[in-house]
Amino acid sequence: MFGLHYRLEKHGLALVLGIIFVAAIGGLVEIAPLFTIDETVEDAPDMRLYTPLEVAGRNIYIREGCYACHSQMIRTLRDEVERYGPYSLAVESKYDHPMQWGSKRTGPDLARIGGKYSDEWQVAHLINPRAVVSQSIMPSYRFLASTALRTDDLGLHLKALSRVGVPYTQEMVTNATADAIAQASADGGEGLTTRYGTATQARVFDGNPGQVTEMDALVAYLQILGRLTNAAHANSQPPEE
Amino acid sequence: MVAQLTSVERQFALLVLGLLSLCGLVMAAAANDDLFALHGGLVLVFAVGLGFLVLSGLDAPEPSSSRFSEYYDDPSRVAIVLTMGWAVFGLAVGDWVAWMLAYPDLTFDAAWASFGRIRPIHTTAVIFGFGGNALIATSYHVVQRTCRTRLAGQFSPWFVLLGYNLFCLLSVTGYPLGITQSKEYAEPEWYVDLWLCVVWITYLVLYIRTLARRREPHIYVANWYYLAFIIVVAMLHIVNNIAVPVAWNHSRAYSAFGGVQDAMTQWWYGHNAVAFFLTAGFLGMMYYYLPVRAQRPIFSYRMSIISFWGITFMYMWAGSHHLHYTALPHWVQTLGMTFSLILLVPSWGSAANALLTLNGAWHRVRDDATLRFMMVAAIFYGLTTFEGSFMAIRAVNSLSHYTDWTVGHVHAGALGWVALISFGALYSLVPSLWGRERMHSAWAVEAHFWLALAGTLIYVFAMWNSGVIQGLMWRTYDPGGTLAYSFIDTVVAMHPYYIARAIGGALFLAGAAIGAWNVWMTIRGPAAASQAAGDDRPLTVLAGE
Numbered sequence: 001m002f003g004l005h006y007r008l009e010k011h012g013l014a015l016v017l018g019i020i021f022v023a024a025i026g027g028l029v030e031i032a033p034l035f036t037i038d039e040t041v042e043d044a045p046d047m048r049l050y051t052p053l054e055v056a057g058r059n060i061y062i063r064e065g066c067y068a069c070h071s072q073m074i075r076t077l078r079d080e081v082e083r084y085g086p087y088s089l090a091v092e093s094k095y096d097h098p099m100q101w102g103s104k105r106t107g108p109d110l111a112r113i114g115g116k117y118s119d120e121w122q123v124a125h126l127i128n129p130r131a132v133v134s135q136s137i138m139p140s141y142r143f144l145a146s147t148a149l150r151t152d153d154l155g156l157h158l159k160a161l162s163r164v165g166v167p168y169t170q171e172m173v174t175n176a177t178a179d180a181i182a183q184a185s186a187d188g189g190e191g192l193t194t195r196y197g198t199a200t201q202a203r204v205f206d207g208n209p210g211q212v213t214e215m216d217a218l219v220a221y222l223q224i225l226g227r228l229t230n231a232a233h234a235n236s237q238p239p240e241e
Numbered sequence: 242m243v244a245q246l247t248s249v250e251r252q253f254a255l256l257v258l259g260l261l262s263l264c265g266l267v268m269a270a271a272a273n274d275d276l277f278a279l280h281g282g283l284v285l286v287f288a289v290g291l292g293f294l295v296l297s298g299l300d301a302p303e304p305s306s307s308r309f310s311e312y313y314d315d316p317s318r319v320a321i322v323l324t325m326g327w328a329v330f331g332l333a334v335g336d337w338v339a340w341m342l343a344y345p346d347l348t349f350d351a352a353w354a355s356f357g358r359i360r361p362i363h364t365t366a367v368i369f370g371f372g373g374n375a376l377i378a379t380s381y382h383v384v385q386r387t388c389r390t391r392l393a394g395q396f397s398p399w400f401v402l403l404g405y406n407l408f409c410l411l412s413v414t415g416y417p418l419g420i421t422q423s424k425e426y427a428e429p430e431w432y433v434d435l436w437l438c439v440v441w442i443t444y445l446v447l448y449i450r451t452l453a454r455r456r457e458p459h460i461y462v463a464n465w466y467y468l469a470f471i472i473v474v475a476m477l478h479i480v481n482n483i484a485v486p487v488a489w490n491h492s493r494a495y496s497a498f499g500g501v502q503d504a505m506t507q508w509w510y511g512h513n514a515v516a517f518f519l520t521a522g523f524l525g526m527m528y529y530y531l532p533v534r535a536q537r538p539i540f541s542y543r544m545s546i547i548s549f550w551g552i553t554f555m556y557m558w559a560g561s562h563h564l565h566y567t568a569l570p571h572w573v574q575t576l577g578m579t580f581s582l583i584l585l586v587p588s589w590g591s592a593a594n595a596l597l598t599l600n601g602a603w604h605r606v607r608d609d610a611t612l613r614f615m616m617v618a619a620i621f622y623g624l625t626t627f628e629g630s631f632m633a634i635r636a637v638n639s640l641s642h643y644t645d646w647t648v649g650h651v652h653a654g655a656l657g658w659v660a661l662i663s664f665g666a667l668y669s670l671v672p673s674l675w676g677r678e679r680m681h682s683a684w685a686v687e688a689h690f691w692l693a694l695a696g697t698l699i700y701v702f703a704m705w706n707s708g709v710i711q712g713l714m715w716r717t718y719d720p721g722g723t724l725a726y727s728f729i730d731t732v733v734a735m736h737p738y739y740i741a742r743a744i745g746g747a748l749f750l751a752g753a754a755i756g757a758w759n760v761w762m763t764i765r766g767p768a769a770a771s772q773a774a775g776d777d778r779p780l781t782v783l784a785g786e
Contacts (some may be wrong), residue, residue, distance in 0.1 A: 002543060002546065005546050009459050009460045009465070010458055010459055010460070012449060012452040012453055012455075012460060013449070015460060015465065015468060016449060016468065016472060019465075019468060019469045019472050019473070019553055020472060020476070022550060022553050022554045023469070023472070023473045023476065023553055023554070023557050024476070024557075025554065025557070026509075026554070026555070026556075026557030026558035026559075026580070027476075027480075027509050027557050029558070029576075030505065030509065030558060030560075030561055030573050030576060030577070031502070031505055031506060031509060034501065034502050034505055034570070034573070035502060037570075039570065040501055040502075040570055041500065041501060059493065062421065062422070062423040063419040063420075063421065064355065064357045064358065064419070065355075065356070065357025065358055065360060065361060065416075065421060065423065066357055067357075067423050067425075068356065068357050068360050068361075069356065069357065071643055073567050073568070075565075075566035075567060075639070075642075076566045077566055077639055077716070079715055079716040079718075079724060080715075082723075082724055083715070083724060083728070088567070088568050089568055090500060090501040090568035090569075091500075092500075092568075093499070093500035093501065093504075093568070094499060094500045095499060095500070096499050096500050096503070097495040097496045097497075097498070097499040097503065098422065098423060098424055098495075098496035098498065098499070098503045098507065099499065099500050099501070099503040099504045099507070100423065101504050101564075101567065102643075103425060103563065103642070103643065103647065104643055104644075104647065104648070105643040105644070106342065106732075107728070107732075108728040129345075130345075133729055135729050135732060135733050136345070136729065136732070137342055137343075137345040137732060138345065139341075139345055139348040139355035139356055139357075140348070140350060141352075141355070142350060143352045150274075153273065153274070153487065153488075153491065156273075156487045156488050156491065157487050157493070157495075159487075160485045160486065160487045160494070160495045161495050163485045163495075164484075164485050164495050164496065164497050164498075164499065165499065166499070240566070
């Protein structure tokens with residue numbers, strides 16, 4: 001064995017190839033099957049797509065680095081299920097490019113935050129977290145309420161997402177900007193619900209009907225978290241102790 | 242700098258910088274979003290600035306051919322200065338975010354200054370800025386000495402060093418503006434990733450070409466580690482960052498992977514960024530500077546071989562232990578745990594190898610703070626790899642994951658292992674590279690050592706406490722069978738530990754600042770009376786190169 005190594009350490013290129021070969025095995029064995037085995041991601045026929053406004057909100061979530069403090073992954077542990085709701089299934093983050101599972105909970109998990117609080121609570125919390133949770137250490141995101149949302153490039157965003165496998169249709173791409181504006185207004189729009197389903201929530205999320213702001217988008221995203229599919233609620237397996 | 246380049250190399254440098262300026266100009270002028278334009282402007286300023294530097298030296302006389310009888314250390318010197326600069330900057334930002342968690346109003350209500358935008362500045366500045374520059378500086382130095390040959394080329398070492406720092410600069414300026422793809426330790430967006438790819442492949446080619454010119458039959462141990470570091474980081478970086486940009490002139494892109502596949506790819510990357518950037522690279526540093534400083538041969542050559550291949554093979558399996566109890570298939574989680582446990586063997590192999598090398602040199606450890614930096618680093622390496630294997634166990638992970646225990650663990654590694662071995666290596670490298678007898682102030686090295694050790698210990702103990710307390714509070718039930726604590730209760734319980742952590746960080750920062758001062762004073766100080774260049778030169782002069 002050391003004889004073989006004696007030769008290896010005298011040939012630079014052999015060493016390079018050896019390192020590449022040895023290092024490639026683990027990743028190939030663990031990652032490649034995830035793309036082929038059907039069991040990796042469950043079926044969820046009722047799975048919805050993120051609307052353009054929710055995509056914009058998700059991008060704000062990413063931009064602000066929310067994942068640094070909030071996970072979006074309820075583990076199969078009894079206390080987590082009791083605290084946050086049914087544990088997360090793979091299918092729920094199927095359309096998340098990239099995923100936001102996180103690795104640290106300085107704040108609580110957000111995988112099922114959608115619908116848990118009112119829009120007013122979310123807005124008040126983002127403007128000043130300590131106004132609603134007096135001991136919170138979250139920074140305030142006051143500026144979201146006064147920053148207009150950029151909507152003109154949403155079609156490009158949906159197009160890019162469809163290239164990585166999210167099934168947005170050409171029609172959705174074409175109407176992305178209009179759909180985002182429609183969802184942030186009180187009456188919504190017929191096109192929006194035909195394209196994204198009748199369960200789509202359309203309203204003035206930030207309480208300010210004059211303008212579509214980043215606050216509208218982020219709250220719309222937070223309110224859909226955990227509600228793209230009901231598969232997790234229908235799942236009957238008990239969590240681990 | 243420029244005077245060392247031949248006139249052909251100077252012209253080539255101008256050409257490359259011209260192309261880079263053009264790139265920046267196009268980015269700025271045709272951008273679809275403002276952030277992309279800003280970064281284009283930054284690229285332009287960077288390239289034009291360097292262009293002026295090259296132009297100012299364009300007419301300097303050709304370097305004499307006697308340079309081939311010397312090692313090429315200019316890039317290492319610049320890299321060392323950059324290393325210390327990034328260290329102080331990155332640690333300062335880190336301490337700032339630590340205080341922010343204790344006193345959240347330190348964000349001043351500014352968008353750019355919130356925790357989520359500042360934290361990646363800290364991680365990138367210390368990991369890639371400080372760590373990366375230290376690795377480039379020492380790898381250039383080590384590969385030349387152990388191969389008894391000059392670096393293969395004079396232009397590409399500069400391209401790698403300065404290009405890499407442009408990558409760091411684009412990254413840390415991007416986060417406060419809101420440019421991030423939100424993959425932990427891989428936050429830079431697609432165009433910055435592409436640039437790093439070019440720089441890194443150049444680094445690999447430079448390294449392989451230098452190895453090919455060696456005047457020694459064997460490739461020295463340290464070079465295996467540096468080589469594995471360069472190769473595997475390239476593999477990780479390329480796979481993890483495959484993404485589709487919104488438009489060629491838009492700062493945002495979408496990862497090719499989604500959901501569970503993305504999670505696995507990300508932690509395959511993230512865990513092995515630790516393995517190959519923060520471990521293999523620095524082991525290369527340790528395997529060269531520790532024996533040299535201790536004036537002892539490495540304890541066991543066979544142990545080095547087993548350790549090296551063990552780490553290279555097994556680390557790549559271990560990433561999935563970051564995803565215990567998640568939606569990742571169970572079999573992958575279990576595989577990750579298994580390999581994380583076996584990984585303890587090669588890790589402790591290297592740690593033991595280092596400490597056993599010191600056997601017989603303990604009096605030097607006592608008297609020489611520089612060697613003590615390296616010894617304590619090896620101890621922390623052993624402790625952290627043990628803790629890492631322990632935390633990969635499913636049951637332990639269910640408690641530690643998502644809490645500050647993980648933060649404490651990575652900082653035991655980052656401060657105790659990575660930073661201490663780097664400071665040790667730099668303190669032995671700086672006097673020899675600048676031809677000084679010793680560091681400007683031995684007392685300052687000593688002070689740095691104790692500040693760094695105290696800071697690390699305070700930090701790690703604070704995080705162990707807060708992590709375990711938080712993990713236990715989350716799962717505590719009252720006698721009635723309901724959860725005993727709300728989430729905010731656990732946040733409140735963390736407060737004293739967050740203050741302690743910030744104090745520990747401040748001590749560590751103070752040490753690094755003293756170190757930076759000491760390095761600077763050494764550089765500015767007088768040259769040693771007798772310049773014993775002696776045998777610190779390439780073995781054979783290669784005519785006509």
